[in-house]
Structures are given as C-alpha cells and as structure tokens.
Amino acid sequence: MFILFRTFRKILLGAILLVSVASLVLSLYLKPHFVHPNSAYVLVGILDTLILAIFLSISRKKLLASPQPVATEVLGLFTLLPFALILVLYALSITVIPDPTILGVFAILQILIFIGTILHGLYTLCLIATAMLTVCLFDRDVWCRDIDSSPSPFPMSVLFGFICPCCFASPDPAFFEDIPEQEHEALVPCLPGCNCSIAKTKTLANISESEGPGLEPTPEMRMGMVGGLSSRSLVLVPNEVERRTSIMISFEEAAYEV
Known part of the structure; x- marks a missing residue:
C-alpha cells in the first residue's frame, strides 16, 4: 500500500515551509548580532x-480555484x-559577534537552511525523474495534469513495479501497448442489456453452434441469450493507468426483426 502522492507532496512542502519560516524568524532575531547587519536582508x-x-x-x-500542473x-x-x-x-559566509548564545542560534540557523535546501533539491530531482519516467512508460501528457488530481498523475504501484519488479508487482505490458481494434473488441465484455453488434454476433454464433446449423433462432431466444451472456460477463475494473485514460463510448441503435 503506497501513500497518496498528493499527501506526500503536502507533507514534504509543509516541512520545507516550516523550516523556511523558522529560518526567517532566526534571521530577523540575529540581525543586530551580524557583523554586517545588512546581510540579514539577503x-x-x-x-x-x-x-x-x-x-x-x-x-x-483553494485560493485561485485553478489546478497546479506538473x-x-x-x-x-x-x-x-x-x-x-x-x-x-x-549563510556559511556570514559572521556574527563572538557570543556563545548567538553562535549557538546562528549554528541552528545554518542547519535549518541546509536541511531546507536538501529537501528542496531532493524533491525537485525526484519529481523531474518521476515525471520523465511516467512520460516514457505510458503518459506523454503528464506535464499538463493536475499534480493533486485523483487518480494521481504518478501511480506509484506501476512505477515501482517497473523499476524494481523483483520487490513489487510488475505492471502488465499490455497496459503500455496499443491494442488493435479487433483484439479490443474481443477483450471488452458487454454489460447486461447491451445490444451492440459485437454482442449480437457472439450470441448468434453461440446459438448456431449449440442448436445446429439448420435451426434459426427466434427473437425471444436472441434476447434471452444476449441478456444471459452479458450477465455472465465480467466487469473489468480499471487500474491506476486506465483510470487516467479517456474512453470513447458510442451507442448503436439496434432493432430486432419480429
């Protein structure tokens, strides 16, 4: 179970924000004790x-009512x-007056600035690497997606499965390949009550095989077989990758001859 990326992002940015605010407060406190007081303005x-x-x-x-793209x-x-x-x-080049208390506070300020910069740099590099990996794997439009969207623009289960398949479940290669239209029609099940051409073709073929070549199915048999076949079809639950993919749905008008 992976933590949501938006939760991880808010925690990390909150930590960087807290460290920066603490550094700002200490800088204002140490301003009179700098050898060059104007250094505090920088x-x-x-x-x-x-x-x-x-x-x-x-x-x-929340403030601007607009998403934050990656x-x-x-x-x-x-x-x-x-x-x-x-x-x-x-911060490493600034000098303060030689007072033990002031030197201790200044050391804390330097440590906080160093920690904030490390967190900032790691987050920047990791975010760039993750976005580039996502682009190479399955989503070329990740740069324009909302970074706080649900599902996440960076599905960690898929990315970790690709990076380290020995420790995490490896993603199905079919997710990253374009399926031909004929194979796609054969894989997609029909929901109950579906009257599409694929469902009718499969139903009529099953009826012909079961009843023999000389029997013509009646309209009642057609309706019953379509409903029975569709009700037994499994509903495919989309994974993290498929949930972020646009799906085109078309409805075909079909009429049965009575």
Whole structure:
C-alpha cells in the first residue's frame, strides 16, 4: 500500500515551509548580532521568496480555484533551486559577534537552511525523474495534469513495479501497448442489456453452434441469450493507468426483426 502522492507532496512542502519560516524568524532575531547587519536582508529576501512560492504551490487550488500542473510545479522548483543554493553559501559566509548564545542560534540557523535546501533539491530531482519516467512508460501528457488530481498523475504501484519488479508487482505490458481494434473488441465484455453488434454476433454464433446449423433462432431466444451472456460477463475494473485514460463510448441503435 503506497501513500497518496498528493499527501506526500503536502507533507514534504509543509516541512520545507516550516523550516523556511523558522529560518526567517532566526534571521530577523540575529540581525543586530551580524557583523554586517545588512546581510540579514539577503537572507530575509530569499527566504520570503521561497515561503511565498511554496505557500502558493500548496494553496493554489483553494485560493485561485485553478489546478497546479506538473510542469508548473517542476518549473517553479527548478527556478527556486539556485536561490536555495545561494542561500546556503551565503549563510556559511556570514559572521556574527563572538557570543556563545548567538553562535549557538546562528549554528541552528545554518542547519535549518541546509536541511531546507536538501529537501528542496531532493524533491525537485525526484519529481523531474518521476515525471520523465511516467512520460516514457505510458503518459506523454503528464506535464499538463493536475499534480493533486485523483487518480494521481504518478501511480506509484506501476512505477515501482517497473523499476524494481523483483520487490513489487510488475505492471502488465499490455497496459503500455496499443491494442488493435479487433483484439479490443474481443477483450471488452458487454454489460447486461447491451445490444451492440459485437454482442449480437457472439450470441448468434453461440446459438448456431449449440442448436445446429439448420435451426434459426427466434427473437425471444436472441434476447434471452444476449441478456444471459452479458450477465455472465465480467466487469473489468480499471487500474491506476486506465483510470487516467479517456474512453470513447458510442451507442448503436439496434432493432430486432419480429
């Protein structure tokens, strides 16, 4: 059982947001104790940008009533990653007054900035790798899908099954192949009461084989066999990949001769 991607994403972004807010508070607290007090403005400016971007990423659907595409998420994270790296390097170059308490608080600030940057970088790289793997496997339109949609744009059971088939259930190769129309018609079962041409063809063929070549099925026999055959057909439950695929449904008008 895998955790939902949107839940994992909110937890991770929430952790990054919490670390960034804590770093911002400590930066403001240490401002009078920096050897160069103006150094705090650089820290505060970059942290404010990161906090605003993460907050919008988490609450965009609620605030703006618009989905967050995967491409927008990746682009935003990749754009902010250099600023996070600059923040780490700048925090390591700042000096404070030689006071034991201030030095301890400043060390905590540096650790928090380092942790936030590590989480940011790992999430960015993993998201890009996961999206590219999804594109190569079965979904070329994953970049424009809502990252918080249900079902998830990244079905973990399928991805882990492809990466490590020895530990996870390997996905069926048929999910990633285009099925010819004839084979598709043979595999798709008909629901009860279906009057499509496929159901009638199968029913008439079964009647002819069971009753003999010289008997002509009556309309009552046709209706009964169609309903009986359809009621015994299994309903295929779509998996995580098939649930995200558009299905075209057409209804054919059929009339029986009486």
